[in-house]
Amino acid sequence: MNLNETLLRRYKEDGFVKIPxxxxxxxxxxxxxxxxxxxxxxxxxxxxxxxxxxxQKKK
Structure with a gap:
């Protein structure tokens, strides 16, 4: 798993960045x-x- 995958998972799990x-x-x-x-x-x-x-692009 690369760094970005790890960060994206962390953001998603922690809700640090709300990923719809x-x-x-x-x-x-x-x-x-x-x-x-x-x-x-x-x-x-x-x-x-x-x-x-x-x-933002997705909304």
């Missing part, structure tokens, strides 16, 4: 891939910000 249950398994996989890509391009970007953008 509207995300399907495929979407969560896509989010994890996106997080990995973002982390390579922008290592200083906070994962919370990326997750928040995804959630």
């Amino acid at each position: 249950n509207v995300f399907s398994k495929n979407e969560i996989d896509e989010i994890i891939k996106t997080l990995n890509t973002f982390q390579k391009m922008m290592p200083n970007c906070f994962l919370e910000e990326i997750l928040t953008m995804w959630i």
Whole structure:
């Protein structure tokens, strides 16, 4: 399990970032891939910000 998967799980479990249950398994996989890509391009970007953008886009 990579870092982003671990963080995403932690956020989901702790409710630190509210991830709506509207995300399907495929979407969560896509989010994890996106997080990995973002982390390579922008290592200083906070994962919370990326997750928040995804959630806003989904609504």
